[in-house]
Amino acid sequence: MAAQANVGGVKAVEAGTRGGWRMALPGSLWLVAFFLLPLVIMAIVSFMSLGARKTIVMPFTDANYQRVLSALYLPTIWDSVWISLVTTIICLLVGYPLAFFISTRKSQFARQLALFLVILPFWTNFVVRTYAMQTVLAREGVLNQILLSLGVIQNPLELLYTPGAVIIGLVYGYLPFMVLPIYATAERFDFKLVAAANDLGANDWQAIWRIIIPLTLPGVIAGFILVFIPCLGAFVTPELLGGTSTLMIGNLINSQFEESNYPRGSALSITLMALVMIALLLYVRFGTREQT
Amino acid sequence: MPEVAVDLRHIIKEFPGQRRDVTFRAVDDVSLEILEGEFFALLGPSGCGKTTMLRMIAGFELPTSGEILLRGKAMQDVPPFHRPVNTVFQDYALFPHMTVLQNVMFGLEMEGVKKAEASRRADEALDMVRLPQMADRKPRQLSGGQQQRVALARALVKRPQVLLLDEPLGALDLKLRKEMQIELAEMQDELGITFIFVTHDQEEALTMADRIAVMNGGKVLQVGTPEEIYDTPNSRFVADFIGETVFLPGLMAGKDGEFGWVQLDGVETKIKASLAATDIAENQSVTVAVRPEKINLFPIKGKVRYPDGSSDEASEYKTALLRDPDINLVEGIIKSANYIGTDTRYTVSVGGHDIVVRIQNYGLRSDTHFEPGQHVNVFWDAETVRILVQ
Ligand SMILES: Nc1ncnc2c1ncn2[C@@H]1O[C@H](COP(=O)(O)OP(=O)(O)OP(=O)(O)O)[C@@H](O)[C@H]1O
Ligand SMILES: [Mg+2]
DSSP states (O other): OOOHHHHHHHHHHHHHHTTHHHHHHHHHHIIIIIIHHHHHHHHHHSSSEEEEGOEEEOOOOHHHHHHHHHHTHHHHHHHHHHHHHHHHHHHHHHHHHHHHHHTTTTTTTHHHHHHHHHHHHGGSSSHHHHHHHHHSSSSTTTHHHHHHHTTTTTOOOOOEEEEHHHHHHHHHHHHHHHHHHHHHHHHHTTTTHHHHHHTOOOOOOHHHIIIIHHHHHHHHHHHHHHHHHHHTOOOOOOOIITTOOOOOHHHHHHHHHTOOOOHHHHHHHHHHHHHHHHHHHHHHIIISSSSO | OOEEEEEEEEEEEEEEOOTTTOOEEEEEEEEEEETTTOEEEEOOOSSSSSHHHHHHTTTTSOEEEEEEEEEEEEEEOOGGGGSSSEEEOOOOOOOOTTOOOHHHHHHHTTTTTOOOHHHHHHHHHHTTTTTTGTTOGGGGSHHHHHHHHHHHHHHHHTTOOOOEEEEETTTSSSHHHHHHHHHHHHHHHHHHOEEEEHHHEEHHHHHHHHEEEEETTTTTEEEEEHHHHHOOSSSSSHHHHSSOOOOEEEEEEEEEEEEEEEEETTTOEEEEEEEESSTOTTTTEEEEEGGGOOEEESSSSSEOOOOTTTTEEHHHHHHHTSSTTEEEEEEEEEEEEETTTTEEEEEEEEEEEEEEEEOOOOOOOOOOOOTTOOEEEEEEEEGGGGEEEO
16 A cells, blocks of 8 residues: 555656646746735835835834734734634544544445534635624523523623633634544544554553554644644634634734734734744644654 | 363354344354364354454454353453453554554553563564564565564564464465465464464465364354364365365265265265264265375276386286275276376266366376276275265
8 A cells, every 4th residue: 555655656756857847837926926925025014114104114123023022912922822722622622533433433424424514614604603603602692591591500601702702713613624634544544453452452542542643643733733823813703702802813913904004914924924834843843753 | 181271152143234133143153162272273264254253252342142261261351451362463453653663562561561671572572573673664664474474473472372363374475375384383383372373275274273173154064183174074065165075976875883885876886985974864865075185096907006116907906905895996987187297187987977086196107197088997995985964
């Protein structure tokens, strides 16, 4: 299997070295025009100053970054990181067993149906779904009413406009991005290896820890990145569910550009990108080590 | 008397069938006693329940009914990871994310053996299977035969009371397979561990095992040493599955102790042969199982030559043979002759039955050769032929 895959890979690489660059040309031009160029512009702007009537003027300065890393913005950046981290961990704790549960269903129909249900929310616009979440979490919302009628709580909970609400909204929105890559590795997992581990004296926990988790780690890491990075830049969810109490970097960037403070908005954007890069570098450093 | 290592008592295993109301019996009332230090082979065609038997001994499946005892201890409530058995799986099941050494160390670590000690013992085990220089490779960087050795080392390093091997040589090419057969048998001898070896290759079972259980359709048909299984099969299936056999239909004409006489259709002489079961009644239709290499031919006219070069008149030879009451002698016509090097295979027509005969080629070819169409005397010892129930 692996050998065949290698042979295929070699062929693909050979084909790539021949006329490959011509095929990559349109895509490259697109990326240069709409990604690299704006990025460079943004990086430059982030070092410029705001002039009269919100114009962008010289001289170059690092004042914007000093501002971003000042006591005014740093707590929000920190909030963004921990909210994203907690969201990702919850997605992992929910998504990992879920993906395994789905992948171990015997009937193919059951597996496909379950996957379909996982991605079903994508059929509705994200903003609409987040508004729906607002009505679920509101003081007179569905959740409070259910909990009240069940007698679990006596007074309605203040759920909306808290970090908790943002996390719930983000988990709801990004869970499929955790489930799908884990499912892909779980589906290929060979349960005979667990039998072999048991045979060699491993109990079920040891088998999970030493065999199942290491072999599904690539899916976990992919899911982690696919959830963590968009969460860092989230802005609709904290806007609608976090209210004024919970801001994330996305909201800051949004408000800076709304106020036409392009230099500071750019500096915030570049900072966000730096955080994402750090996450990716950690992945490259630790995540790819297993796959020699 | 060696002790019983594995005691299987009336094991039945049923799986849910295609429809909900029917069950499928993969193992059907199997009772076996496997002795300490024995090399025991489970032999049978694909799907006869061999793997299921092993999985029950290892603890991956529970019998629907029946008891499994290891060294006299009931295994009913013992999970796989606490059973003193280890398995070499049909497709090895090596851990792909671990190196060869880590694979072999895994079982020791689970026992709580210290890292250094585990690593030393794993090295020893790899030495034993002659793979020391591969310790740092990943399983996928090994050939099939090397992977097989790692699987073996991984199980043996635990020093189990019983080692279960599920067609471990199935994926190897013929030459490697023969080598590994010898090595495995030697290793088993050396370690004194009880081996239960599953195979569907009768030759493999015959050459390696101390005893063989022949299975079909979830049942054990016969248990015995390779010689017993080969020479005295107790059923048509066993005779057919192991070695080459020609079956001749006939009627029981009489019996005396272990022997019986069978009237073959179209053959005047009654055939004397050993009875596979004592409860075969007279006039019952039976089948006579004949092994090609147990039959001899000599010409009706002319001389009979012996391997030492001497010779006799055919008629005198015949008279001498017939003095022995255990010799069956009939006349036949050679239908075809196939020279296959060490042997020649003849098809001889005897009263309308085709009997396959294998004659060793000694001396000059002309000494022992018969031509198609030639009339020959066909004879064999009553002991070498079995009367089986139809
Ligand atoms: N989990 C299961 N569910 C249902 N049927 C099963 C299950 N496991 C085995 N069987 C059936 O039981 C029978 C015996 O299977 P088993 O794997 O023991 O055969 P085997 O003798 O090992 O064959 P092979 O030589 O092909 O490996 C087969 O008909 C198989 O389809
Ligand atoms: Mg099998």
